[in-house]
Structure formats: C-alpha cells, structure tokens
Amino acid sequence: MLKINNLTAHYSAAQALFGIDLSVAAGETVALVGANGAGKSTLLKCLMGLHKPAGGTIFLDGKNITKTTPAGMVRLGVALSPEGREVFSHLSVLENLQLGAIPLKLAKAEQIRRMTAVFSRFPKLQERKDQLAGTLSGGEQQMLAMGRALIAQPRLLLLDEPSLGLAPRIMDEIFAIIRQLARGGTTILLVEQNAARALSASDKAYLLANGRIVEHGKSDQLLNDPALRSAFLGAASDENPAASRLGAAGLTNIRLEKPDMHTRDFMPAFQNEEELKSHQLKGLKWTVRHAYEGSAHYREKFEAADVSPDAIQSLDDLRKLPFTTADDLRTGYPFPLRAVPFEQIVRVHASSGTTGKRKVLSYTQKDLDDWISFFARCYQMAGVTPLDRVQIAVGYGVWTAGMGFQLGCEKIGALAVPIGPGNIDMQIQFLLDFQSTVFCSTASMALLMAEEIHQRGIADKINVKKIIYGSERSSRSMRQKISDLFGGAELFDITGLTELYGPGTGIECSDHDCIHYWADYYLLEILDPDTLKPVPDGEWGEMVVTSLCKEGAPLIRYRTRDITRLIPGPCSCGSILPRHSRIRGRSDDTIKFRGVNIYPSSIDTILSAVPGLGSEYQIHLKRDSAERDHMNLLVERAEGVDGGRAPELIHEVSHQIKKQLLVSVKTELVDYGTLPRSEKKIQRVFDNRIQDEIV
Numbered sequence: 001m002l003k004i005n006n007l008t009a010h011y012s013a014a015q016a017l018f019g020i021d022l023s024v025a026a027g028e029t030v031a032l033v034g035a036n037g038a039g040k041s042t043l044l045k046c047l048m049g050l051h052k053p054a055g056g057t058i059f060l061d062g063k064n065i066t067k068t069t070p071a072g073m074v075r076l077g078v079a080l081s082p083e084g085r086e087v088f089s090h091l092s093v094l095e096n097l098q099l100g101a102i103p104l105k106l107a108k109a110e111q112i113r114r115m116t117a118v119f120s121r122f123p124k125l126q127e128r129k130d131q132l133a134g135t136l137s138g139g140e141q142q143m144l145a146m147g148r149a150l151i152a153q154p155r156l157l158l159l160d161e162p163s164l165g166l167a168p169r170i171m172d173e174i175f176a177i178i179r180q181l182a183r184g185g186t187t188i189l190l191v192e193q194n195a196a197r198a199l200s201a202s203d204k205a206y207l208l209a210n211g212r213i214v215e216h217g218k219s220d221q222l223l224n225d226p227a228l229r230s231a232f233l234g235a236a237s238d239e240n241p242a243a244s245r246l247g248a249a250g251l252t253n254i255r256l257e258k259p260d261m262h263t264r265d266f267m268p269a270f271q272n273e274e275e276l277k278s279h280q281l282k283g284l285k286w287t288v289r290h291a292y293e294g295s296a297h298y299r300e301k302f303e304a305a306d307v308s309p310d311a312i313q314s315l316d317d318l319r320k321l322p323f324t325t326a327d328d329l330r331t332g333y334p335f336p337l338r339a340v341p342f343e344q345i346v347r348v349h350a351s352s353g354t355t356g357k358r359k360v361l362s363y364t365q366k367d368l369d370d371w372i373s374f375f376a377r378c379y380q381m382a383g384v385t386p387l388d389r390v391q392i393a394v395g396y397g398v399w400t401a402g403m404g405f406q407l408g409c410e411k412i413g414a415l416a417v418p419i420g421p422g423n424i425d426m427q428i429q430f431l432l433d434f435q436s437t438v439f440c441s442t443a444s445m446a447l448l449m450a451e452e453i454h455q456r457g458i459a460d461k462i463n464v465k466k467i468i469y470g471s472e473r474s475s476r477s478m479r480q481k482i483s484d485l486f487g488g489a490e491l492f493d494i495t496g497l498t499e500l501y502g503p504g505t506g507i508e509c510s511d512h513d514c515i516h517y518w519a520d521y522y523l524l525e526i527l528d529p530d531t532l533k534p535v536p537d538g539e540w541g542e543m544v545v546t547s548l549c550k551e552g553a554p555l556i557r558y559r560t561r562d563i564t565r566l567i568p569g570p571c572s573c574g575s576i577l578p579r580h581s582r583i584r585g586r587s588d589d590t591i592k593f594r595g596v597n598i599y600p601s602s603i604d605t606i607l608s609a610v611p612g613l614g615s616e617y618q619i620h621l622k623r624d625s626a627e628r629d630h631m632n633l634l635v636e637r638a639e640g641v642d643g644g645r646a647p648e649l650i651h652e653v654s655h656q657i658k659k660q661l662l663v664s665v666k667t668e669l670v671d672y673g674t675l676p677r678s679e680k681k682i683q684r685v686f687d688n689r690i691q692d693e694i695v
C-alpha cells in the first residue's frame with residue numbers, strides 16, 4: 001500500500017534522513033522503532049506533506065504522492081495521530097473530534113455515524129465528550145488523538161509515539177486498542193521508542209538510527225533471533241548499554257521489559273548432518289550401555305536378543321536392538337524401565353491410560369532440564385517471544401501436559417496463564433482481560449473455544465496470534481475453522497508422548513507443512529507396523545523412538561503406534577532439524593472395513609476438500625445379520641449452508657470416498673452444530689460391529 005524509496009530530508013543544513021526505503025502492505029501493522037532524534041517524526045512529516053523531502057519518492061497504491069498536501073493526504077485515506085497528541089486543550093472532546101472531520105467535507109449524517117463509531121471504540125471519550133481536552137489525562141488525550149485520526153476512517157493510520165509518557169497500565173489499554181484496529185483490518189504504521197512494545201504489536205519492523213534504517217524484518221523474528229536481539233535490542237541490558245549497534249549509536253532509551261531475553265536460544269548446537277549423526281551415535285552408545293547396566297528389564301531383553309552394548313558401533317546397529325512396547329511399561333509397574341537408583345529420581349509422571357495399569361515414568365533432574373529446554377525450543381520455533389502471554393488450557397496434574405507447557409513457557413521467559421482445560425467462561429474472560437497472545441490446548445478444546453468466541457462475537461476483541469495444540473489428529477478444515485474463528489490465529493501442531501518425556505518432542509514450523517522433531521534428543525525410525533521393517537523415506541509407517549540422553553527411564557526402539565512419515569530434504573523455513581508429517585492416526589485405530597485398511601485421517605482429508613461441509617463428522621460401523629459390514633458417515637453442513645444442497649453434498653461425499661478409498665458409505669447430512677463438541681478428544685469412530693463381546 002505504502003512504498004517509500006530513497007527518501008532524504010534536511011532541516012536547513014542538517015540532514016535528518018538518509019535514503020530511507022520502507023514499505024507497508026495492506027492490512028499490516030509495521031513498526032518504525034528508534035530513539036529520540038533518530039528521524040522518526042521527520043519521516044512521518046514528509047509522509048503527511050508537513051515537511052518537504054529533499055529527495056526520494058513516496059507511493060500510495062502505486063501512485064506517486066510525494067508532493068501531496070496534508071489535507072490531500074487525509075482525503076487519500078491517510079491519517080496521523082501526532083506525537084504529544086496535539087489536542088486543542090481549550091476545545092471540548094467533541095469539538096476536537098469534529099475538527100478531524102473538517103478536511104473530509106462529510107454530510108451531517110455521515111459525520112454523526114463516524115462519531116458514534118469512535119465513541120463505541122473509546123467509551124471514555126463519550127463519557128467526557130463535553131469536557132475540555134486540556135483537562136483529560138495523558139491516556140485519554142492519546143485516545144482523543146487516535147479518535148480524531150479515526151474519524152477519517154483511514155486506510156493507513158500513522159501513530160506517532162502513542163505510548164509516550166503513559167503509565168504502563170494506560171499503555172496496555174492503548175496497545176489493546178491498536179491491536180483491535182489492526183485486527184479490524186486497518187493498516188498501521190506505528191512509530192515508537194519503546195522497541196519491545198512496538199515489536200510485539202507489529203507484523204514487521206524497521207529499526208531507525210541517526211536517520212538510517214539499520215535493520216528490518218518480521219517483528220517476531222527480530223524479537224526471537226538471539227543475534228539480532230543482542231545486536232539491536234541489547235541496549236536493554238543495563239550492564240552493557242553499548243553492546244549493541246543501537247546502544248553504540250547512543251540510543252539508550254530503548255528498553256525491553258525482560259533484560260536478559262536476548263540470551264535465550266534453544267535451537268540445537270549442531271550445524272550439519274555429520275555433526276548431528278556423530279552426536280546421535282554417541283547418545284545411542286551411551287543409552288544402550290546405560291540401559292543394560294541400570295535396568296534388569298533391558299538387560300534381560302538384550303541378552304534374549306543376544307546383543308551387548310559393545311555391538312553398537314554405528315547408527316545402523318540400532319536395528320539389532322529389541323523393541324520396547326507399552327506392555328513393557330505396564331508389566332514393570334510401578335517404576336518400569338527405571339535405570340538409575342531411586343536417589344536420583346526427582347519426579348514421576350503417569351499417562352492418563354484407561355486400560356490396565358497406567359504407564360509411570362521416572363525423571364532425573366537432567367531429564368527434566370532437557371525436557372524443559374526442548375519445550376522452550378517448541379515455543380521458539382512457533383515464534384513465541386518473551387513478550388507473549390501464553391494461556392495454557394491443557395491438563396495439569398500427574399500427566400505431563402500442563403507441566404511441560406508451563407515450564408517451557410517460563411523457560412523462554414513468556415508470561416504463563418495456567419488455567420487448565422475446561423472453564424470456558426474463565427478462558428474467554430482471560431483472553432479478553434489478559435489479552436493472551438498464545439493459546440495452548442487440544443484441537444477439540446481449540447474448536448470449542450473458537451465456536452464460543454464466534455458466538456459471542458468477540459474475535460476482534462481478543463489478541464490470540466498463535467494456537468499451539470496437540471495430542472490429537474486434526475483435519476485441514478478443522479484447523480482452518482479454528483484459525484478463522486479465532487480472528488486469523490496461526491496454528492502450530494505440537495507432538496509428544498509421556499513415555500518420551502512428554503509433549504514438546506517436535507512442532508510444526510512457520511511453513512505449516514511439517515513437524516520438526518528434536519533429533520538431538522531421540523532417534524526416529526518409521527517402520528511398517530506389520531513387518532517392523534523400515535519403510536522407504538516418505539512412506540507412511542509407525543513411529544519408533546530411541547532416546548539419546550534420557551536417564552530415568554531410557555527408551556529403546558519404543559513403538560509409539562503413531563503413524564507418520566519422514567519428509568526428506570531441507571525445510572524452506574531454514575531449520576536444519578529433520579521433519580515428519582503430522583501424525584495421521586495410530587496403527588491400532590485403523591478401521592478395517594471390508595478388507596480395506598482406512599485411517600480415519602483419510603476421511604478428514606476427503607471431507608476437508610468438499611466445500612459446504614463443516615469440520616465435524618462421525619463414522620459408524622455396523623454389521624448386519626448376513627455378517628456384512630456397513631459404514632455410515634454423519635457429516636455436519638458448514639455454518640450457513642442451505643439444507644437444500646443436501647442431495648448434492650451427499651452424492652459428492654459418497655462419490656469421493658468410493659473413488660479414493662474404494663469403499664461404499666452411506667452418508668447423512670446434519671445441521672451445523674449438531675454433533676457433540678468436547679474439551680477432551682472428540683470421538684469420531686463408533687465401531688458397533690463386534691456384538692458378541694458384550695455380555
């Protein structure tokens with residue numbers, strides 16, 4: 001929308017801007033960060049036609065507008081909320097707002113309509129509409145300056161130092177309004193000295209020092225990249241104010257709320273595949289010896305398989321080792337696979353298993369430290385920064401989920417809101433009151449919340465930018481729906497299992513195409529679940545994991561039953577961590593139907609591709625008196641889709657399933673919202689074929 005090329009400006013003999021290049025795309029919030037005197041205000045003045053640039057061009061929607069007058073800029077849809085508010089202190093709030101409307105030459109009715117819209121955004125201004133502007137507090141004056149700019153219903157809103165001189169609580173309020181404007185589609189150029197605030201409230205940022213852009217990029221990357229943080233935001237460290245380039249430029253008034261955030265980096269130390277492989281081999285040798293020497297259970301299994309720790313000389317020797325299964329964990333209850341003395345165990349966790357005994361896992365302090373560190377890596381990969389507010393709606397208790405999300409969050413230095421699952425009213429209230437930026441839950445819970453947010457019509461009042469969800473399969477249409485109803489939040493699928501520390505053993509990256517897994521902590525094999533032989537790279541199979549440094553309860557070739565595939569080659573996100581596909585299902589929940597093996601996820605995929613269907617469905621399997629199996633599919637229409645389209649949609653679903661899975665189904669369409677939602681995993685497969693087990 002806005003493009004500035006090579007802009008220079010002078011104040012008499014002194015040059016204030018040196019060849020500024022900057023762009024703002026429609027819908028973006030772009031921050032321009034710099035200290036006093038860096039040239040920020042000069043840039044805004046050139047933009048608004050208040051100061052004549054010495055050189056360079058300014059384009060708005062491709063049109064050269066370099067010499068447009070201030071009133072002309074307002075008519076083009078650009079409005080400025082100036083530094084120091086510049087409200088007219090002897091005029092009332094209402095009169096100040098009316099002044100904002102003058103250059104627009106609006107009809108009376110339109111002017112009243114816009115005034116009402118501003119008052120509904122700033123209820124405080126309405127309360128004080130007859131009060132003189134000079135008697136307002138600093139925060140209220142800032143609201144008035146913003147309101148006056150908004151009367152123009154600008155396509156591009158320029159905010160000059162909105163946080164200047166405000167108390168932190170008022171600053172929160174102002175930034176919450178800025179975020180609401182951004183979510184409502186207003187394009188914003190935010191000029192700020194407060195780097196941390198500006199970066200956390202924007203998509204993209206430019207750092208300005210002494211009239212020059214010294215750095216620019218995506219805001220969360222600038223906040224998250226340790227090198228950039230120390231180079232440009234390092235001035236926040238009181239011990240070392242000159243450490244950064246901005247610091248060296250004398251820009252010491254840039255402050256981050258959390259001084260040591262620039263030292264946080266949880267990405268692995270290895271640089272290439274050779275280094276990773278040598279690290280893995282070392283870890284494998286250590287793990288096998290540790291398990292053999294520390295655990296009678298493992299020693300017996302190794303001896304039965306006729307393999308000793310010395311047999312492990314290469315990563316391929318992994319195949320000589322026997323498998324570990326959930327049964328090994330259950331038979332060893334209550335402390336299975338324990339390979340260290342009790343004195344070294346600092347915590348146990350247990351799975352929420354419903355059949356048989358629970359799986360209990362023992363942790364040493366190092367195990368916990370490792371887990372927390374790679375969980376922090378998950379947050380880092382999802383672009384969560386120390387300035388985020390993370391609402392954790394997964395279960396807290398003896399199982400690993402809540403603890404992992406909580407401790408990883410604290411490790412990265414973000415603010416944690418530990419709620420646990422359920423409590424929808426409190427969840428919503430905290431999303432609104434705390435302006436949580438990250439929401440962590442299961443996919444089902446995220447869907448439940450998304451629909452609640454939609455029903456209450458508050459998508460533009462919350463501030464969730466990222467949703468980290470796990471422990472459950474999710475279809476493409478379900479992801480899309482959650483994202484849309486959350487006001488465009490970005491979804492990150494996180495993986496993990498209690499047996500292997502807990503959640504956080506891998507996460508989707510910003511490319512949203514794959515899960516990166518932590519190959520420096522465990523080895524991943526993909527095997528054919530029937531033959532237990534490796535499948536070729538890229539083919540689906542069962543995930544089998546071997547821990548590389550787990551002390552309390554090491555895992556050796558543990559069959560997870562999760563179905564996924566390796567994705568060969570490097571990821572376009574730039575991470576060198578290897579990756580696999582999203583978990584497609586479990587090898588033990590495959591539906592066997594008329595001789596065909598069907599993963600429930602393949603039904604997801606087919607339904608997601610049919611426009612007009614909702615994200616929810618159920619599969620019912622029945623057996624008739626002639627011992628023939630039947631599959632009935634219950635699918636919700638998408639919201640707002642006319643019931644008259646049922647025959648056409650039913651035909652399409654049955655046709656696609658027949659074509660892609662080679663089976664016949666009977667499809668039934670139900671209204672949107674009919675099928676049950678749950679905060680726990682949603683049950684979608686109902687197999688009623690085996691009757692004789694019911695006594």
Ligand code: ZN
Binds near residue numbers: 509514573575
């Ligand atoms: Zn990636």
